[in-house]
Amino acid sequence: MGKPENITTPDENGRFGDFGGRYVAETLMPPILELEKAYEEAKADPTFQAELDDFFNHYVGRPSPLYFAERLTEFADGAKIYFKRDELNHTGAHKINNCMGQILLAKRMGKSRIIAETGAGQHGVATATVAARFGLKCIVYMGATDIVRQKPNVFRMRLLGAEVRAVHSGTATLKDAMNEALRDWVTNVGDTFYCIGTVAGPHPYPAMVRDFQAIIGREAKAQILDREGRLPDAVVACIGGGSNAMGLFHDFVPETSVRLIGVEAAGRGVDSGLHAASLTGGTPGVLHGNRTYLLQDEDGQIKDAHSISAGLDYPGIGPEHAHLHDIGRAEYVSATDDEALHWFQECARLEGILPALEPSHALPRTVDLAKELGKDGLIIMNMCGRGDKDVFTIADALGEHISEGTEGTK
Amino acid sequence: MTHRIDTVFTNRKAKGQAAFVAYIMGGDPDRKTSQQVLNALPSHGVDIIELGMPFTDPAADGPTIEEAGLRSLAAGTTLTTILEMATEFRKNNDTTPLIIMGYCNPVHHMGYANFAKAAKEAGIDGAIIVDLPPEEDAGLRDAFEVHDLALIRLATPTTDEARLPRVVEGTKGFVYYVSMTGITGAAFSQAGSVTEQVAKVRKASGLPVVVGFGVKTPERAAEVAKDADGVVVGSAIVKELHENGAEAALALVKTLANATHGA
Numbered sequence: 001m002g003k004p005e006n007i008t009t010p011d012e013n014g015r016f017g018d019f020g021g022r023y024v025a026e027t028l029m030p031p032i033l034e035l036e037k038a039y040e041e042a043k044a045d046p047t048f049q050a051e052l053d054d055f056f057n058h059y060v061g062r063p064s065p066l067y068f069a070e071r072l073t074e075f076a077d078g079a080k081i082y083f084k085r086d087e088l089n090h091t092g093a094h095k096i097n098n099c100m101g102q103i104l105l106a107k108r109m110g111k112s113r114i115i116a117e118t119g120a121g122q123h124g125v126a127t128a129t130v131a132a133r134f135g136l137k138c139i140v141y142m143g144a145t146d147i148v149r150q151k152p153n154v155f156r157m158r159l160l161g162a163e164v165r166a167v168h169s170g171t172a173t174l175k176d177a178m179n180e181a182l183r184d185w186v187t188n189v190g191d192t193f194y195c196i197g198t199v200a201g202p203h204p205y206p207a208m209v210r211d212f213q214a215i216i217g218r219e220a221k222a223q224i225l226d227r228e229g230r231l232p233d234a235v236v237a238c239i240g241g242g243s244n245a246m247g248l249f250h251d252f253v254p255e256t257s258v259r260l261i262g263v264e265a266a267g268r269g270v271d272s273g274l275h276a277a278s279l280t281g282g283t284p285g286v287l288h289g290n291r292t293y294l295l296q297d298e299d300g301q302i303k304d305a306h307s308i309s310a311g312l313d314y315p316g317i318g319p320e321h322a323h324l325h326d327i328g329r330a331e332y333v334s335a336t337d338d339e340a341l342h343w344f345q346e347c348a349r350l351e352g353i354l355p356a357l358e359p360s361h362a363l364p365r366t367v368d369l370a371k372e373l374g375k376d377g378l379i380i381m382n383m384c385g386r387g388d389k390d391v392f393t394i395a396d397a398l399g400e401h402i403s404e405g406t407e408g409t410k
Numbered sequence: 411m412t413h414r415i416d417t418v419f420t421n422r423k424a425k426g427q428a429a430f431v432a433y434i435m436g437g438d439p440d441r442k443t444s445q446q447v448l449n450a451l452p453s454h455g456v457d458i459i460e461l462g463m464p465f466t467d468p469a470a471d472g473p474t475i476e477e478a479g480l481r482s483l484a485a486g487t488t489l490t491t492i493l494e495m496a497t498e499f500r501k502n503n504d505t506t507p508l509i510i511m512g513y514c515n516p517v518h519h520m521g522y523a524n525f526a527k528a529a530k531e532a533g534i535d536g537a538i539i540v541d542l543p544p545e546e547d548a549g550l551r552d553a554f555e556v557h558d559l560a561l562i563r564l565a566t567p568t569t570d571e572a573r574l575p576r577v578v579e580g581t582k583g584f585v586y587y588v589s590m591t592g593i594t595g596a597a598f599s600q601a602g603s604v605t606e607q608v609a610k611v612r613k614a615s616g617l618p619v620v621v622g623f624g625v626k627t628p629e630r631a632a633e634v635a636k637d638a639d640g641v642v643v644g645s646a647i648v649k650e651l652h653e654n655g656a657e658a659a660l661a662l663v664k665t666l667a668n669a670t671h672g673a
Contacts, residue, residue, distance in 0.1 A: 013545060025540050026563070026568075027470075027568050027592075029543045029545070031568065169473065169477075175467060179469040182469040182470075183472070188591075189568055189591050285518055287467060288467075291518075296515065299516060300515045300517070300519025301465065301483060301516065
């Protein structure tokens with residue numbers, strides 16, 4: 001099992017360096033090998049790619065704009081900051097790029113039943129949306145704790161015809177939803193396609209999800225060359241599992257002049273122990289089918305992640321990020337709940353954009369970097385989701401009371 | 411150390427019987443009770459013991475074993491506790507094979523070599539690590555070789571004939587046949603015969619085949635025992651222990667063992 005020449009291609013065992021792999025129960029090995037084969041065939045099939053592109057253009061709303069955030073740039077008084085506006089996609093986040101790809105693949109494989117896990121509900125909504133579009137049965141597993149936190153998204157999924165199953169086991173959050181989805185898959189391997197929402201899980205998921213999200217960086221690269229006539233000095237994205245970041249990074253990985261910067265959720269601070277920063281505060285381990293950096297205790301038990309953002313509230317990170325971290329190709333920093341909350345509001349006031357709490361974590365490090373690079377610098381930040389879903393969480397954190405009854409279902 | 415395992419199967423086979431394999435979650439509900447049940451299993455007819463190591467995220471287990479694991483962790487159980495339980499068990503028993511069963515991460519965290527050495531010293535005979543398929547178990551297998559421990563693989567209904575040779579290659583002791591696609595403790599939906607599958611796995615591996623997942627009652631145990639070299643019951647015992655205590659659980663074990671041996 002030699003190391004790949006190209007660092008973005010996993011080896012035949014699905015490893016990026018020391019990370020990744022296929023740590024699943026034997027029952028799931030044949031289906032993931034079947035999935036890998038089907039995906040390789042689809043990837044090489046121009047009609048599959050053409051169909052995907054057509055849906056990207058006319059259903060998702062791609063390409064998403066690359067927007068010069070002029071007032072934020074003035075505020076930071078440094079490098080020019082551009083936003084890649086994936087929050088303008090159908091369903092309000094980058095998640096649908098991946099769902100579009102995976103569900104087209106499921107259709108191609110003849111699978112009739114789609115299952116997914118979701119934390120904040122964005123991946124669940126995107127999966128339910130695309131499943132509805134193709135008339136496929138859809139079941140979304142969601143932690144009971146998250147269901148309470150994200151009621152509007154639960155209702156949206158139901159409106160889209162999906163069944164939302166509450167997961168009460170463990171900590172009743174995203175990691176438990178993923179356990180439950182794996183249990184469903186192991187029970188219903190024949191007709192079921194598991195649509196994983198991030199660049200984690202057993203091979204081929206990390207590479208496959210990355211490939212579907214790579215449209216973000218591919219567009220951004222062409223757009224910045226068109227607008228500025230050069231590559232950016234850095235690209236910045238928030239990281240939970242890491243799919244929006246990997247999607248933005250992918251086309252820039254070979255461009256060694258471009259710094260790749262991932263921002264993890266530091267919750268109440270990495271030193272507090274209450275955070276979701278797997279690379280900054282974790283160690284390598286095995287969870288949910290891959291070897292990667294995890295939040296775990298001294299006995300190898302998984303620790304709870306903490307973040308104001310339900311979408312970043314996960315104790316692991318995609319294996320390709322773990323590899324880019326270890327070889328020093330990408331830099332990983334973090335931002336706290338308070339910073340995200342502050343920059344959510346600054347962005348709303350300066351740019352007229354309500355960012356989701358997830359990319360709100362990328363804003364403070366983008367502004368720091370703009371100052372560091374100075375006026376000649378050029379940065380692209382992925383605005384990967386919009387903040388409408390978070391207004392109740394934010395009102396709560398700011399001590400304001402707004403009615404969930406009237407606005408909550410929209 | 412496969413000689414304890416080999417001896418069990420040789421002896422049962424000589425009597426025309428299948429072996430009875432019981433699973434308990436180590437440390438559930440606490441170290442003392444769990445140790446008491448563990449020590450009493452052989453005198454209640456158990457031929458091979460699977461001692462569960464708790465994990466926070468047991469994605470292949472149903473609610474019964476997941477909750478048992480979380481109770482065990484809440485009571486302070488660590489991987490070291492499980493090894494200590496084995497050491498304690500071996501003080502009075504040198505014949506019953508002890509197989510440790512659980513998930514990769516705690517073992518990975520201890521380090522494969524450290525784990526193999528500690529397991530050997532604790533008198534453990536082998537391990538079943540649910541989320542280490544053949545593609546990923548080379549590191550642990552090498553460490554186990556050093557100490558002559560058995561790394562037991564699982565074959566399932568989705569393991570087709572092309573894949574089966576890879577699954578059984580290098581397996582020692584026995585092969586665990588998961589008789590249904592699903593999680594532990596689920597209702598036995600494919601209640602048909604396992605004759606054909608067991609024969610295939612036995613032929614491919616040249617080893618005894620034990621059948622588990624979905625065996626809950628003495629009747630089903632007796633039925634499976636007709637085809638298999640061993641029958642595993644886990645969730646039903648764990649549930650009985652949780653709901654009705656150690657004495658009731660051991661009584662159930664005795665009934666299941668008799669049904670298996672009587673077949």
